[in-house]
Amino acid sequence: MSLTEDRKEVPLYIKINPIDNVAIVVNSGGLPEGTVFACGLELKEHIPQGHKVALADIEQDGEILRYGEVIGYAVHSIIKGSWIDESLVRMPTPPDLDELSIGNKVPQPLPPLEGYTFEGFRNANGTAATKNILGISTSVQCVAGVLDYAVKRIKEEILPQYPNVEDVVALNHNYGCGVAIDAPEAIVPIRTLQNLATHPNFGGEIMVVGLGCEKLAPEKLIPDGDAATIVVLQEQRGFHQMVEKITKEAEEQLKRLNSRKRVTCPISDLVVGMQCGGSDAFSGVTANPAVGYAADLLVRAGATVLFSEVTEVRDGIHLLTPRAVNEEVGRKLIQEMKWYDHYLDLGEVDRSANTTPGNKRGGLANIVEKALGSIAKSGSSAIVGVLSPGEKAKEKGLIYAATPASDFVCGTLQLASGIHVQVFTTGRGTPYGLAMAPVIKVGTRNALAQQWHDLIDVNAGQIATGEATIEEVGWEIFRMIIEVASGRKETxxxxxxxxxxxxxxxxxxxx
Amino acid sequence: MSLTEDRKEVPLYIKINPIDNVAIVVNSGGLPEGTVFACGLELKEHIPQGHKVALADIEQDGEILRYGEVIGYAVHSIIKGSWIDESLVRMPTPPDLDELSIGNKVPQPLPPLEGYTFEGFRNANGTAATKNILGISTSVQCVAGVLDYAVKRIKEEILPQYPNVEDVVALNHNYGCGVAIDAPEAIVPIRTLQNLATHPNFGGEIMVVGLGCEKLAPEKLIPDGDAATIVVLQEQRGFHQMVEKITKEAEEQLKRLNSRKRVTCPISDLVVGMQCGGSDAFSGVTANPAVGYAADLLVRAGATVLFSEVTEVRDGIHLLTPRAVNEEVGRKLIQEMKWYDHYLDLGEVDRSANTTPGNKRGGLANIVEKALGSIAKSGSSAIVGVLSPGEKAKEKGLIYAATPASDFVCGTLQLASGIHVQVFTTGRGTPYGLAMAPVIKVGTRNALAQQWHDLIDVNAGQIATGEATIEEVGWEIFRMIIEVASGRKETxxxxxxxxxxxxxxxxxxxx
Ligand SMILES: [Ca+2]
Ligand SMILES: [Ca+2]
Ligand SMILES: [Ca+2]
Ligand SMILES: [Ca+2]
Ligand SMILES: [Ca+2]
Structure with missing residues (x-):
């Protein structure tokens, strides 16, 4: 990345790769026609912040290069200094999934990072936790109204007596009854609910509220041989007794959870999820690379890092399969892409359905450009594992967890995969949060960090203006993960x- | 329907149609081997309550008849007095959608029922309402956390000052951002949200909270030319200001809503939805026929009645297309069935995915038997219109509103279609409720009404034991709809x- 200047007032652009023939305008409010950069480049027209300027003349059908990759082809010839609006960019075909190289550029292990710990909770099965929460799972949507009523009462009347328990969370959802439970793809929501029910932040306590006539019976959420509390509403004598029963069973679990204390755990016990939402052209040059740096630090410290969002990886997949640690991992990565291509085909759409109007106003021309910025969150280490949607992470190191890009779908699936903390980068701004694990929000622009002063936890916007380096913000994120995981700092x-x-x-x- | 006895202690079965060769056992707890009915039939084995007894010998591959229809074929020969468990019933193929008669048995209009009114709210656009609610719509799931926080505060601190407003409801959902907005089927969730935003129970006040970068822009939820309040979170200076802004805008609407008073409205202004959930073998002989009788009363009084649930209609479609008021309505009915067949095909399942373990324990052998009981909710009048999922009802009279059978999906779609009240029948029992309109729950069995004494509003179980007739319970439901719609009775x-x-x-x- 080359910054032409490091002060705010002078015109700035960011070029990522030496071969790029476009760069993005840094200055808030954009820059007017006639602006001259330090390098001599002169703008032919106004260009909004985050949007692309042509660094060279590009002929019709010529390659438009960003991140050293082709993000599209020029719809007509473009003169140096012009604004490359999305309408000028014809999208390339996605990488051919049958022609990818696997494991031919596996990164060497990064030097270990030793001595970092966090203050977490230790579970009986050996896992660690960053929160001490009573989670109440549900086997079917029908029980949600009753459970909401009961949980409100428990939080108001019972929880205050158990100060070491941080929250009571109802795992309500839209599944369980009117569902094609034997459909080939039903395994996705089912294993998601199974893995959510046993999330490490619930301290090994499993509680399920069911109705009694649902297809997804409560027992199906509980691992064989595990102790669990099940409340079946059809066995209760009316609403009042349902609420009494749930409250009484919850209190038994609250007593046990309340006896837990934070203890020192190695960073290698952590599972951290990376996600982006409401992306702009800065996502790929500020927040996501800083998160990628933090991902490398976590991997060096022995932790597990998940990155996700199939439609934002699909167009950069040729940059990921070479990093697969072996053939099997590479094949599974490709298989997840193929599954999603087919899934979108059935609905008569393709990956271009991903980009939002906000992405485009933020300067992202298409999903190719968005994807190249998105995969920066993965850092630079070898990819050691691949999870299908909702599968639990088992390996240490960098893992690709296949999920839709949609923020709360990805969040739910990463929770099922076992994340203790999520790092969420945002350019346009979204007030994202999860009930089961802390979320650290990283903003891509100074203006967002100022505007949403009480929502954005880390400002990566300083990277664009040269006030901070990717490394510095990466370390800030890494240290914040430790503080938040230890309960010492609130997001x-x-x-x-x-x-x-x-x-x-x-x-x-x-x- | 023939009842062999009308006292509880003697053995009872219910045979629906004179040609049926099976009946269901009425007695709570079932009946033991050797039980002799008044007609002389003797049980060859224990039969659980709600399950089927063979009234005659049935040879292998012979037709099993209930509701005067073939619900399946005998897997092996069955002796008179035996239990016909689901494993003995081979499912028939569904009616061929290209071979249906349309409009050849259009029922004559039932005699008008005059003079019935309810005390509702009158909206500026001429529609009526049964509740006076502030509804706050959302264009994207990302805003839900902020809106929940704001609505909690509004309900606690502001709403008590506006006693004529009954509730504040956040219309949160899982849609808007990471969605294939241009997919052919995206019209379904989009029009659902559009029609929910303008639900009559919101009194013509439209308020939408959006994020700012979503695909489903807030403006897309508002009909052209309608006044509306939009709050865009990305335009606010942080979380605190978001909450302030939503609260302030909500209060403006609360002031206007608070000035409204109930006025006398004709029943013909009502739109009533019918649904069932957690069905058992009694659903089709007690609650659903009583609801069908109430549907006829509503139609006679000029109201609009919706029935729904495609997978529970599919196997009885040959009984419905003859009731279509004209060719166009009949064709649209068939088209909705075909759309759903295709939708299930894509997911590699068929309509048999509908029945739940609870349905089967309740005595329903398969979806054919369930469907024949389910369509009883439609009563006996002509079908004058068909709605695709989420479309708004325009005609008076009986309308088929295509929806999945899944309870809250159907409830949400019927709300989008404009229902003011829903009547919900349940056999196994589900603690169902909707925030936007009252739900009257009708139980199919005496035991359920006793057990869930503080959840079931109407007990149709008395029909099975001969303590009440279908007509009596139908009138009870009709009168309760009026009381609930008038705010005089709480469900x-x-x-x-x-x-x-x-x-x-x-x-x-x-x-
Ligand atoms: Ca993203
Ligand atoms: Ca996302
Ligand atoms: Ca049903
Ligand atoms: Ca239903
Ligand atoms: Ca209500």
């Missing part, structure tokens, strides 16, 4: 109690 | 504030 989402409902990924039909 | 779900979140039907892929 803004935790501070406000801000979170969305779970959002299951169900590729099977609804009946 | 149990209203009493407890019991409701589930909206559950959008999105047949398009998630990206």
């Amino acid at each position: 803004w989402a935790e501070h406000w109690g801000l979170h969305n409902a779970l959002c299951l990924f169900n590729p099977a039909p609804v009946t | 149990w779900a209203e009493h407890w504030g019991l409701h589930n979140a909206l559950c959008l039907f999105n047949p398009a892929p998630v990206t």
Whole structure:
């Protein structure tokens, strides 16, 4: 990345790769026609912030290069200094999944990072936790109204007596009854619910509220041989007794959870998820590379790091399969891409359905450009594992966890995969939060960090203006993960109690 | 329907149609081997309550008849007095959609029922309402956490100052951003959200909270030319200001809504939805026929009645197309069945995915038997219109509103179609409720009404034991609709504030 200047007032652009023939305008509010950069480049027209300027003349059908990759072809000839609006960019075909190199550029292991720990909770099965939460799972959507009523009462009347328990969370969702439970793809929502029910932040306590006539019986959420509390509403004598029963069973679990204390755990016990939402052209040059740097630090310290979002990886897949640690991992990565291509085909759309109007206003021409910025979150280490949607992470190191890009769908699936903390980068801004694990929000622009002063936890915008380096912000994120995982620092989402409902990924039909 | 006896202690079965060769056991706990009915039939084995007894010998591959229809074929020969468990019933193929008669048995209009009114709210556009609610719509799931926080505060601090407003409801959902907005089927969730935003129970006040970068822009939820309040979170200076802004805008609408008073409205202004959930073998002989009788009363009084649930209609479609008022309505009915067949095909399942373990324990052998009981909710009048999922009802009279059978998906779609009240029948029992409109729950069995004494509003179980007739319970439901629509009587779900979140039907892929 080359910065032409490091002060705010002078015109700035960011060029990522030496071969790029476009760069993005840094200055807030954009830059007017006639602006001259230090390098001598003169703007032929106004260019909004985050949008692309042509660094050289590009002929019709010529390659438009960013991140050293072709992000598209010129619809007509473009003169140096012009604004390359999305309408000028013809999208390339996605990488051919049958022609990818696997494992031919596996990165060498990075030097180990030793001595970092966090203060977490130790579970009986050996896993660690960053929160001490009572989670109440549900086997079917029908029970949600009753459980909401009961949980409100438990939080108001019972929880205050158990100060070491941080929250009571109802795992409500839209699944369980009117579902094609034998459809081939039903395994996705089912294993997601199974893995959510045993999330490490629930301290090994499993509680399920079911109705009694649902297809997804409560027992199906509980691993064989594990102790669990099940409340079946059809066995209760009415609403009042349902609420009493749930409250009483919850209190038994609260007593046990309340006896837990934070203990020192190695960083290698952590599972950290990376996601982006509301991306702009800065995502790929500020927040995502800083998160990628933090991902490398975590991997060096022995932790597990997940990155996700198939439609934002699909167009950069040729940059990822060479990093697969072996043939099997590379094949599974390709298989997840193929599964998603087919899934989108059935719905008569393709990956171009991903980009939003906000992405485009933010300067992203298409999904190719978005993807190249998105995969920066993965850092630079070898990819040691691949998870299908909702599978639990088992390996240490960098793992690709296949999920839709949609923020709360990805969040729910990463929780099922076992994340203890999520790092979420945002350019346009989204007030994202999860109930089951802390979320650290990283903003891509100074203006967003100023505007959303009580929502953005880390400002990576300083990277664009030269006030901070990727390394510095990467370390800031890494240290913040430790503080948040230890309960010493609250994220803004935790501070406000801000979170969305779970959002299951169900590729099977609804009946 | 023939009842062999009308006292509880003697053995009872229900045979629906004179040609049926099976009947269901009425007695709670079932009946033991050797039981002799008044007609002389003797049980060859124990038969659980709600399960089928063979009234005659049936040879292998012979027709098993209930509701005067073939519900399946005998897997092996069955002796008179035996239990016909689901494993003995081979499912028939569904009616061929290209071979259906249309409009050849259009029922004559039933005699008008005059003079019935309810005390509702009158909207500026001429529609009526049964509730006076501030509804706050959302264009994207990302805003849900912030809106939940704001609505909690509004309900606690502001709403008490506006006593004529009954509730503040956040219309949160899982849609808007990471969605294939141009997919052919995306029209379903989009029009659902559009029609929910303008639900008559919101009194013509339209308020939408959006993020700012979503595909489904807030403006897309608002009909052309309608006044509306839009709050865009990306335009606010942080979380605190978001909450302030939503609260301030909501209060403006609360002031206007608070000035409204109930006025006398004709029943013909009502739109009533019929649904069943957690069905058993009694659903089709007690609750659903009583609801069908109430549907006829509503149609006679000039109201609009919706029935739904494609997979529960599919196997009885040959009984419905003859009731279509004209060729166009009949064709649209068939088209909705074909759309769903195709939708299930894509997911590699068929309509047999509908029945739940609870249905089967309740005595329903398969979806054919379930469907024949389910369509009883439609009563006996002509079908005058058909709605695709989420379309708004325009005609008066009986309308088929195509929806999945899944309870909260159907509920959400019927709300989009404009229902003011829903009547919900349940056999196994589900604590169902909606936030936007009252739900009257009708139980199919005496035991359920006793057990769930503080959840079931109407007990249709007395029909099975001969303590009440279908007509009597039908009138009870009709009168209760009027009381509930007038705000004079609270349903149990209203009493407890019991409701589930909206559950959008999105047949398009998630990206
Ligand atoms: Ca993203
Ligand atoms: Ca995302
Ligand atoms: Ca049903
Ligand atoms: Ca239903
Ligand atoms: Ca209600």
